[in-house]
Amino acid sequence: MxxxxxxxxxxxxxxxxxxxxxRRNTTRRERVAPNIGHVAAAAGVSRATVSRVMNGSPTxxxxxAARVRAAAEALNYQPSRLARSLALGxxxxxxxxxxxxxxxxxxxxLRGLSQAAAAQGHRLLVAESNENIQEEKILALExxxxxxxxxxxxxxxxxxxxxxxxxxxxxxxxxxxxxxxSNLPSLSVDYAAGIRAIVTHLLSLGHxxxxxxxxxxxxxxxxxxxxxxxxxxxxxxxFTLTEIPCGSMFEDGHAAARAVLATKxxxxxxxxxxxxxxxxxxxxxxxxxxxxxxxxxGFDDIxxxxxxxxxxxxxxxxxxxxxxxxxxxxxxxxxxxSPGHNVHFQPRLLIRESTGPAPTRHA
Amino acid sequence: MxxxxxxxxxxxxxxxxxxxxxRRNTTRRERVAPNIGHVAAAAGVSRATVSRVMNGSPTxxxxxAARVRAAAEALNYQPSRLARSLALGxxxxxxxxxxxxxxxxxxxxLRGLSQAAAAQGHRLLVAESNENIQEEKILALExxxxxxxxxxxxxxxxxxxxxxxxxxxxxxxxxxxxxxxSNLPSLSVDYAAGIRAIVTHLLSLGHxxxxxxxxxxxxxxxxxxxxxxxxxxxxxxxFTLTEIPCGSMFEDGHAAARAVLATKxxxxxxxxxxxxxxxxxxxxxxxxxxxxxxxxxGFDDIxxxxxxxxxxxxxxxxxxxxxxxxxxxxxxxxxxxSPGHNVHFQPRLLIRESTGPAPTRHA
DNA sequence: TTGATCGAAGGAACCGGTTTCCAAAGTCTT
DNA sequence: AAGACTTTGGAAACCGGTTCCTTCGATCAA
Numbered sequence: 119m120x121x122x123x124x125x126x127x128x129x130x131x132x133x134x135x136x137x138x139x140x141r142r143n144t145t146r147r148e149r150v151a152p153n154i155g156h157v158a159a160a161a162g163v164s165r166a167t168v169s170r171v172m173n174g175s176p177t178x179x180x181x182x183a184a185r186v187r188a189a190a191e192a193l194n195y196q197p198s199r200l201a202r203s204l205a206l207g208x209x210x211x212x213x214x215x216x217x218x219x220x221x222x223x224x225x226x227x228l229r230g231l232s233q234a235a236a237a238q239g240h241r242l243l244v245a246e247s248n249e250n251i252q253e254e255k256i257l258a259l260e261x262x263x264x265x266x267x268x269x270x271x272x273x274x275x276x277x278x279x280x281x282x283x284x285x286x287x288x289x290x291x292x293x294x295x296x297x298x299x300s301n302l303p304s305l306s307v308d309y310a311a312g313i314r315a316i317v318t319h320l321l322s323l324g325h326x327x328x329x330x331x332x333x334x335x336x337x338x339x340x341x342x343x344x345x346x347x348x349x350x351x352x353x354x355x356x357f358t359l360t361e362i363p364c365g366s367m368f369e370d371g372h373a374a375a376r377a378v379l380a381t382k383x384x385x386x387x388x389x390x391x392x393x394x395x396x397x398x399x400x401x402x403x404x405x406x407x408x409x410x411x412x413x414x415x416g417f418d419d420i421x422x423x424x425x426x427x428x429x430x431x432x433x434x435x436x437x438x439x440x441x442x443x444x445x446x447x448x449x450x451x452x453x454x455x456s457p458g459h460n461v462h463f464q465p466r467l468l469i470r471e472s473t474g475p476a477p478t479r480h481a
Numbered sequence: 482m483x484x485x486x487x488x489x490x491x492x493x494x495x496x497x498x499x500x501x502x503x504r505r506n507t508t509r510r511e512r513v514a515p516n517i518g519h520v521a522a523a524a525g526v527s528r529a530t531v532s533r534v535m536n537g538s539p540t541x542x543x544x545x546a547a548r549v550r551a552a553a554e555a556l557n558y559q560p561s562r563l564a565r566s567l568a569l570g571x572x573x574x575x576x577x578x579x580x581x582x583x584x585x586x587x588x589x590x591l592r593g594l595s596q597a598a599a600a601q602g603h604r605l606l607v608a609e610s611n612e613n614i615q616e617e618k619i620l621a622l623e624x625x626x627x628x629x630x631x632x633x634x635x636x637x638x639x640x641x642x643x644x645x646x647x648x649x650x651x652x653x654x655x656x657x658x659x660x661x662x663s664n665l666p667s668l669s670v671d672y673a674a675g676i677r678a679i680v681t682h683l684l685s686l687g688h689x690x691x692x693x694x695x696x697x698x699x700x701x702x703x704x705x706x707x708x709x710x711x712x713x714x715x716x717x718x719x720f721t722l723t724e725i726p727c728g729s730m731f732e733d734g735h736a737a738a739r740a741v742l743a744t745k746x747x748x749x750x751x752x753x754x755x756x757x758x759x760x761x762x763x764x765x766x767x768x769x770x771x772x773x774x775x776x777x778x779g780f781d782d783i784x785x786x787x788x789x790x791x792x793x794x795x796x797x798x799x800x801x802x803x804x805x806x807x808x809x810x811x812x813x814x815x816x817x818x819s820p821g822h823n824v825h826f827q828p829r830l831l832i833r834e835s836t837g838p839a840p841t842r843h844a
Numbered sequence: 845t846t847g848a849t850c851g852a853a854g855g856a857a858c859c860g861g862t863t864t865c866c867a868a869a870g871t872c873t874t
Numbered sequence: 875a876a877g878a879c880t881t882t883g884g885a886a887a888c889c890g891g892t893t894c895c896t897t898c899g900a901t902c903a904a
């Protein structure tokens with residue numbers, strides 16, 4: 119067996135995978151991950167051959183391949199992901215950027231994406247933008263450079279900027295927003311349709327005065343909801359709509375409970391389930407009965423919506439499916455294929471027990 | 482200005498950052514990220530100098546540095562993370578492995594870790610092991626090779642195997658379990674103490690018959706809870722403990738509601754908050770009043786625990802803090818420092834409204 | 845004026861893989 | 875047995891950075 123010394127230019131006196139820990143600490147030697155050169159030397163072949171064997175190239179003789187595999191096994195050799203990525207120009211990692219990790223909505227998307235990506239040997243990098251527009255852009259660029267693709271749930275960044283960025287971010291899939299002038303693939307939810315379904319439901323129960331607990335003003339999906347609500351209020355005679363600035367979190371809804379009562383409305387349309395929960399809880403503390411005194415609806419159908427008391431009437435969106443479809447589209451893009459048409463998911467109205475007939479008022 | 486051609490061995494006729502898209506597609510050229518060679522050529526310096534400037538080395542003359550920066554700016558140059566990582570031997574990414582991403586407990590840890598890591602310029606890779614022991618090990622190794630360190634919430638892998646793996650996984654921080662014989666840093670929760678607090682609370686309310694809705698049997702933290710409960714039942718005269726195999730998820734608790742009633746116990750100690758919610762909801766559907774007919778406790782204090790009806794009595798554990806501390810320890814390890822002593826977080830009993838006096842039974 | 849010292853910047857090795865290109869060896873044909 | 879074709883596997887370029895080592899020129903002390 120002829121021992122080659124490729125890749126061992128450093129310590130030629132010693133072919134075992136040992137190396138100085140760092141340039142500073144020259145006293146102690148410790149075992150370090152063996153590299154392709156060590157395996158090649160051990161098997162008596164070139165590094166090229168080791169690479170071929172590790173990647174299952176059919177052009178290497180079976181008995182040689184076996185010898186290489188044995189050597190790799192003996193040394194417990196694992197190819198460096200980094201070096202491999204650099205050479206191949208691909209990392210097998212994709213990134214997800216969400217505004218708020220504490221929102222169960224994004225958690226479910228994260229999960230769906232993670233599982234779909236994992237099924238095809240890809241890992242998921244997660245970053246939270248904390249609703250900060252400036253940071254969101256930098257974060258997106260940064261994350262993109264760590265990975266092969268991006269799923270971007272970025273409701274706040276203005277369209278023009280997104281368009282400018284998109285070249286550097288590609289391949290990218292947008293969540294929950296579309297950029298009209300562009301051909302950026304996006305998966306979104308038809309919030310307007312969901313709101314219309316909710317309003318129709320409430321109207322049929324006799325409600326005529328609705329409060330909308332608004333989400334973040336810059337949020338695209340909030341704007342969509344507001345528009346749908348206003349359109350409905352204009353189209354329906356005798357329909358009163360009150361808007362209260364609120365937020366997207368639990369605490370926001372909780373804090374809004376008194377304001378809701380003050381409006382004398384008979385039903386609350388909350389920005390999302392989290393806000394609805396907060397309001398539910400706040401109203402409960404104030405001794406208000408739901409749905410007898412007031413009805414409440416949410417949006418998203420996060421897992422807990424079924425289990426509150428009373429269970430929450432809400433518009434369900436297929437969060438896992440969103441994650442999965444995001445992966446499918448990203449995967450297509452990464453392979454240079456067309457991502458297919460944008461999907462506009464239709465929310466499904468789930469009528470539970472937080473909505474009931476409008477109470478009859480003594481005027 | 483002398484134009485060097487370092488890094489441009491490929492297309493020497495053209496110094497602009499253009500390159501063939503791939504080896505197969507030779508017809509179309511498209512703009513590609515410029516590399517350090519392009520910047521060096523544009524600024525008329527060596528690649529080494531560009532590197533120094535990009536990393537803020539003080540040994541570069543100010544006017545030269547300015548020229549390099551201008552060139553980088555003009556080309557919109559961004560150093561390749563990959564190449565940088567390979568050269569530096571560090572990725573600025575850490576991995577988190579959790580058994581179940583749908584558990585809010587882990588979501589909060591994820592969030593805490595992500596934020597702490599981000600604050601020091603690191604990104605987070607997330608992987609879900611789906612409670613599969615074999616996959617958990619492979620996943621951990623895989624994830625580790627993508628990153629500089631690992632936070633491992635892996636309750637099921639046997640201790641010996643974990644010990645064997647630990648060398649390859651280091652630096653690693655364990656969550657929610659300790660491996661006695663090793664010096665693996667770990668952050669855990671004193672589940673026994675939490676259980677004792679819960680039991681004491683229930684006993685003081687007059688409860689004498691408790692059902693424990695057990696979590697996954699292989700789970701280390703479940704074993705700790707069981708042990709604490711049994712110890713309490715042995716130590717307290719007239720204390721009856723019934724154990725029901727259950728699980729860790731919502732649905733598990735929901736399904737167990739009937740079984741709970743059948744035991745005639747006056748209080749339920751659920752494995753965690755999710756299970757408690759499920760049970761709460763199941764009992765509600767069966768027309769059982771909580772806490773009047775039966776008391777329920779959870780564990781973890783996930784965000785929703787405050788907002789259920791009735792709000793859940795539970796043992797609170799500092800999930801964000803767990804994530805943050807995990808980062809601190811990992812960071813210490815990654816810098817070759819000592820991670821400090823293992824921390825055993827003490828749960829805090831939060832008495833809410835899901836527990837009340839034991840009902841007086843007519844025997 | 846000369847020798848020593850110091851700072852700045854370039855050359856080249858290196859991180860650890862992949863892949864092209866090519867030479868050598870082996871097989872088949874006539 | 876010679877020429878043509880097919881495997882097989884090695885050498886070396888390449889991915890895109892970082893950094894050690896060296897050189898060159900300027901400054902400073904003698």
